[in-house]
Amino acid sequence: MSDSATSTVEPSLDRRVQILDAAIACFVKHGFHQTSMHDISTEAGISVGLIYRYFANKEAVIAAMADRHKKHIQELLEQAAQAPTLFEALEILFTAHCCDESPKVQSMFVVDLYSQASRNPQIADIVRDVLTTAMDGLTELIAQSPEAKTQAAHGLKPNELSELIFAVARGMLMFDILQPQEMTAAERRTRQLAVTRRLWRLLFKIESESAYA
Amino acid sequence: MSDSATSTVEPSLDRRVQILDAAIACFVKHGFHQTSMHDISTEAGISVGLIYRYFANKEAVIAAMADRHKKHIQELLEQAAQAPTLFEALEILFTAHCCDESPKVQSMFVVDLYSQASRNPQIADIVRDVLTTAMDGLTELIAQSPEAKTQAAHGLKPNELSELIFAVARGMLMFDILQPQEMTAAERRTRQLAVTRRLWRLLFKIESESAYA
Amino acid sequence: MSDSATSTVEPSLDRRVQILDAAIACFVKHGFHQTSMHDISTEAGISVGLIYRYFANKEAVIAAMADRHKKHIQELLEQAAQAPTLFEALEILFTAHCCDESPKVQSMFVVDLYSQASRNPQIADIVRDVLTTAMDGLTELIAQSPEAKTQAAHGLKPNELSELIFAVARGMLMFDILQPQEMTAAERRTRQLAVTRRLWRLLFKIESESAYA
Amino acid sequence: MSDSATSTVEPSLDRRVQILDAAIACFVKHGFHQTSMHDISTEAGISVGLIYRYFANKEAVIAAMADRHKKHIQELLEQAAQAPTLFEALEILFTAHCCDESPKVQSMFVVDLYSQASRNPQIADIVRDVLTTAMDGLTELIAQSPEAKTQAAHGLKPNELSELIFAVARGMLMFDILQPQEMTAAERRTRQLAVTRRLWRLLFKIESESAYA
DNA sequence: AATGAATGAGGCTTCATTCAT
DNA sequence: CATGAATGAAGCCTCATTCAT
Numbered sequence: 086m087s088d089s090a091t092s093t094v095e096p097s098l099d100r101r102v103q104i105l106d107a108a109i110a111c112f113v114k115h116g117f118h119q120t121s122m123h124d125i126s127t128e129a130g131i132s133v134g135l136i137y138r139y140f141a142n143k144e145a146v147i148a149a150m151a152d153r154h155k156k157h158i159q160e161l162l163e164q165a166a167q168a169p170t171l172f173e174a175l176e177i178l179f180t181a182h183c184c185d186e187s188p189k190v191q192s193m194f195v196v197d198l199y200s201q202a203s204r205n206p207q208i209a210d211i212v213r214d215v216l217t218t219a220m221d222g223l224t225e226l227i228a229q230s231p232e233a234k235t236q237a238a239h240g241l242k243p244n245e246l247s248e249l250i251f252a253v254a255r256g257m258l259m260f261d262i263l264q265p266q267e268m269t270a271a272e273r274r275t276r277q278l279a280v281t282r283r284l285w286r287l288l289f290k291i292e293s294e295s296a297y298a
Numbered sequence: 299m300s301d302s303a304t305s306t307v308e309p310s311l312d313r314r315v316q317i318l319d320a321a322i323a324c325f326v327k328h329g330f331h332q333t334s335m336h337d338i339s340t341e342a343g344i345s346v347g348l349i350y351r352y353f354a355n356k357e358a359v360i361a362a363m364a365d366r367h368k369k370h371i372q373e374l375l376e377q378a379a380q381a382p383t384l385f386e387a388l389e390i391l392f393t394a395h396c397c398d399e400s401p402k403v404q405s406m407f408v409v410d411l412y413s414q415a416s417r418n419p420q421i422a423d424i425v426r427d428v429l430t431t432a433m434d435g436l437t438e439l440i441a442q443s444p445e446a447k448t449q450a451a452h453g454l455k456p457n458e459l460s461e462l463i464f465a466v467a468r469g470m471l472m473f474d475i476l477q478p479q480e481m482t483a484a485e486r487r488t489r490q491l492a493v494t495r496r497l498w499r500l501l502f503k504i505e506s507e508s509a510y511a
Numbered sequence: 512m513s514d515s516a517t518s519t520v521e522p523s524l525d526r527r528v529q530i531l532d533a534a535i536a537c538f539v540k541h542g543f544h545q546t547s548m549h550d551i552s553t554e555a556g557i558s559v560g561l562i563y564r565y566f567a568n569k570e571a572v573i574a575a576m577a578d579r580h581k582k583h584i585q586e587l588l589e590q591a592a593q594a595p596t597l598f599e600a601l602e603i604l605f606t607a608h609c610c611d612e613s614p615k616v617q618s619m620f621v622v623d624l625y626s627q628a629s630r631n632p633q634i635a636d637i638v639r640d641v642l643t644t645a646m647d648g649l650t651e652l653i654a655q656s657p658e659a660k661t662q663a664a665h666g667l668k669p670n671e672l673s674e675l676i677f678a679v680a681r682g683m684l685m686f687d688i689l690q691p692q693e694m695t696a697a698e699r700r701t702r703q704l705a706v707t708r709r710l711w712r713l714l715f716k717i718e719s720e721s722a723y724a
Numbered sequence: 725m726s727d728s729a730t731s732t733v734e735p736s737l738d739r740r741v742q743i744l745d746a747a748i749a750c751f752v753k754h755g756f757h758q759t760s761m762h763d764i765s766t767e768a769g770i771s772v773g774l775i776y777r778y779f780a781n782k783e784a785v786i787a788a789m790a791d792r793h794k795k796h797i798q799e800l801l802e803q804a805a806q807a808p809t810l811f812e813a814l815e816i817l818f819t820a821h822c823c824d825e826s827p828k829v830q831s832m833f834v835v836d837l838y839s840q841a842s843r844n845p846q847i848a849d850i851v852r853d854v855l856t857t858a859m860d861g862l863t864e865l866i867a868q869s870p871e872a873k874t875q876a877a878h879g880l881k882p883n884e885l886s887e888l889i890f891a892v893a894r895g896m897l898m899f900d901i902l903q904p905q906e907m908t909a910a911e912r913r914t915r916q917l918a919v920t921r922r923l924w925r926l927l928f929k930i931e932s933e934s935a936y937a
Numbered sequence: 938a939a940t941g942a943a944t945g946a947g948g949c950t951t952c953a954t955t956c957a958t
Numbered sequence: 959c960a961t962g963a964a965t966g967a968a969g970c971c972t973c974a975t976t977c978a979t
Contacts, residue, residue: 100938116417118331121973132940134976143974193416196472200413203406203475204329213476239500248493249500255472256465259409262416263426280461287452287462287500313963334948345965350950526942542843544757547969558944563971619842622898626839629832629901630755639902665926674919675926678895685835685894688842689852706887713878713888713926739959760952771961773955782953 101139104129105153108146113190117147117197144205151198151211158215162222171230175285178223179254180278189273192261216251223247232289239288246288253284314352317342318366321359326403330360330410357418364411364424371428375435384443388498391436392467393491402486405474429464436460445502452501459501466497527565530555531579534572539616543573543623570631577624577637584641588648597656601711604649605680606704615699618687642677649673658715665714672714679710740778743768744792747785752829756786756836783844790837790850797854801861810869814924817862818893819917828912831900855890862886871928878927885927892923 107129111120122143126133140146161178168174202209227233227243241249257277264273320342324333335356339346353359374391381387415422440446440456454462470490477486533555537546548569552559566572587604594600628635653659653669667675683703690699746768750759761782765772779785800817807813841848866882880888896916903912 116331116413118329119417122975123973126941133974134941135939137975138938189416193413196409196413196416199472199475200329200406200409203402203409204332209476216473216476241496241500245493245496249466249497252469252473252493253462253465254469256467256469259412259468259472260429260465262412263422263429280458280465283454283458284462287454335950336948346949347951347966348964351963356949542757542839544755545843548971549969559970560945560972561943564942569970615842619839622835622839622842625898625901626755626832626835629828629835630758635902642899642902667922667926671919671922675892675923678899678919679888679891680895681898682891682893682895685838685898686855686891688838689848689855706884706891709880709884710888710891713880761954762952765962772953773962774960776954777959 100131100135101149103131104136104139104146105149109150109190109194112147112150112197113193116193117201144207147201147205148207148211150194151201151208151215154194154198155211155215155218158219162219166222166226171226171232171289172285174223174226174230175250178219179250179281189261189264192258195255195258196262220244220247220251223250241288249288250281250284253281257281313344313348314362317344317349317352317359318362322363322403322407325360325363325410326406329406330414357420360414360418361420361424363407364414364421364428367407367411368424368428368431371432375432379435379439384439384445384502385498387436387439387443388463391432392463392494402474402477405471408468408471409475433457433460433464436463454501462501463494463497466494470494526557526561527575530557530562530565530572531575535576535616535620538573538576538623539619542619543627570633573627573631574633574637576620577627577634577641580620580624581637581641581644584645588645592648592652597652597658597715598711600649600652600656601676604645605676605707615687615690618684621681621684622688646670646673646677649676667714675714676707676710679707683707739770739774740788742770743775743778743785744788748789748829748833751786751789751836752832755832756840783846786840786844787846787850789833790840790847790854793833793837794850794854794857797858801858805861805865810865810871810928811924813862813865813869814889817858818889818920828900828903831897834894834897835901859883859886859890862889880927888927889920889923892920896920 104125108120108125111124111128114120115124122133122136125146126136129136136146140149161181165174165177168177198208198212202212224244224247227246233243233246257280260280261273261277264276268276317338321333321338324337324341327333328337335346335349338359339349342349349359353362374394378387378390381390411421411425415425437457437460440459446456446459470493473493474486474490477489481489530551534546534551537550537554540546541550548559548562551572552562555562562572566575587607591600591603594603624634624638628638650670650673653672659669659672683706686706687699687703690702694702743764747759747764750763750767753759754763761772761775764785765775768775775785779788800820804813804816807816837847837851841851863883863886866885896919899919900912900916903915907915
């Protein structure tokens, strides 16, 4: 009874999560436009019609995924804000970004999201919001961090540093897509992070590379 | 008559160009998968069937566009190699990149290309080839440039510098997609380049910002 | 309600039958390649898309029709096996063959099927299977029949007799196609059977023609 | 000059032959409807447009092929009429029928022709004409042959014998289509002729099988 | 709440045919 | 006489979406 209660109280939320999980799995495998609603329903183990009880249409599913992405980033941001050092904050913010699931998942998803955003203002708004929030958050962290302050950081303002850091992160994410399938997730991640971290060290004059085994 | 002769010698080449021009116009407006062959034929002012005399199928059109993108980048690379200073080489390489045509064209096209690449190995190969060639080219330029040599460049190797520069360029290209439509091409371009140039100055210790009005 | 239950238990089977009925109607009218999926859907009174819920593609529809033809022949074979005399068995086997439906239906369908078979191994397999089964069946019937045994049947073995009988039946089926449209189904059938029966009498020394008014 | 004269006097005839040769090659390989005009032009080594100088449309090509088939049969008939014995006449008439070219060519072509005839009255007329002429011809040969006369031939009239003989020939031609590709042309031909000859012996009381090595 | 049968517009592609050269 | 570029209708198939159950 407690079980049925649980599933009755917020059934729609569970369903939405279930559908979005399935959707992201499909989207990563085949991209937004190559994924049919039937694909999603099969992946989720439900009927096609049911998806339409929870989402107005396919666009809405995509938008919801963008929304979820936004929440994910916000959580990372909160965790990062707790970190003792700026460096650790950066690790939290950009490492999770690329090691979640199976190979390339994040990269493909995010690039697809941007690709969508370029034609769909609703998605663009969400993605822009995510990015703005995240960049503002990092700007704030940088402004408060002693590393950035005491060391001249090349005379760059916190928001300029944040811009650079995010730009490199996005750029390496695109790069990740081109990596050959044979490369393991770990290898790809290492490659992706190496460049990103190189920028951090450069910006904040962190000395040794040994810190990141 | 000599003119008509010229156009008769290689009609197919002209047609291919015409079709690719139309295709890129459509793809930029609606993305790869939202563009139908009919859209392309209409944009090109020809019949649908004619496209198939020049391209095996839609995939082949996309691949040809990727190929053309590759040649474009290679030309830029050659021009950049002629530049007197490293700084000017960078300007050539990354400025043309984002001001060719109407707003966002380049950004949307390239992000779409990467999105395609993530599911289409043939496209991935082409894009990877473009990037590798371009990065190697820049690495070479950096290695030969006095700016990078005399100044320690933070102890980074030429290829590491190249990686960073390209990562930021790609990242700003993604960023460009999110810019509101209201922003003019010039504004967007300024924004995009500002961050990129900030990295160059930082890497190569170029002093004043005044150089780039 | 029990009725509606019946139709709900196996709706897909009914649909398949409905589609195949429509398909055969179209194929007979225009041939395999002249029949579009739209034609079939219209004939069946359903939408095009629905056909694809029951058949993978057009080829599959043709294959299913060949399959159905096979079952039809097998039923005839079973009925023929029950017949008291060899002669009656032959009547069952080869008379139904050519009087089912509207004029020429069987003939056109079967010749089309062979035409398909010549280019489509899957169809060829089915048709060959039908024929082999039917010929073996008749060989068996002949082997057991007193008519064939007591009378020397010209020294031919049962399978040789069966081969001849089927060859003539197929040959007359081709002949049927050439009959002018004006001829009634009955006339055509009479003509077609006359030759076939002439062979039977010849092979099994049946005396009078009067038996087949 | 004599050469160019030759090719100028009746160029259209040569072209027609060339095109028909190409057409039959294509039709045999892929069937009527699977063969495009482009296929034919390529096979013939000419341009598509040129075909339309010699044939009104695709239908006309098919009709011309039927016509040529008719002439081929008529030639056989004339040869057969010269044969010293009925048996040899039959050999001429039905052996050439199945050994012309590469495997199955004749069978596939003829069955396709009948398939076409069932929907195209023009083709039907031609094919019917061929058949009528040939059957009448054989009837005549039988009527004049001592074999058929002196021996009761089971009391069948010449035209009835002819009907049976042609029916079996057509039937074995259909059978040929189902033969597996692995079988050599010779094997298939042997199989096909064995049944046909069995009927002849039966009808005309030819004693030994040894005659047909 | 859940199903999945059903729809039909629309996408990709082929091909008979025409026509300017 | 000959070419082959060009057309556009039509075919096969997919898929987002709806709705009766």
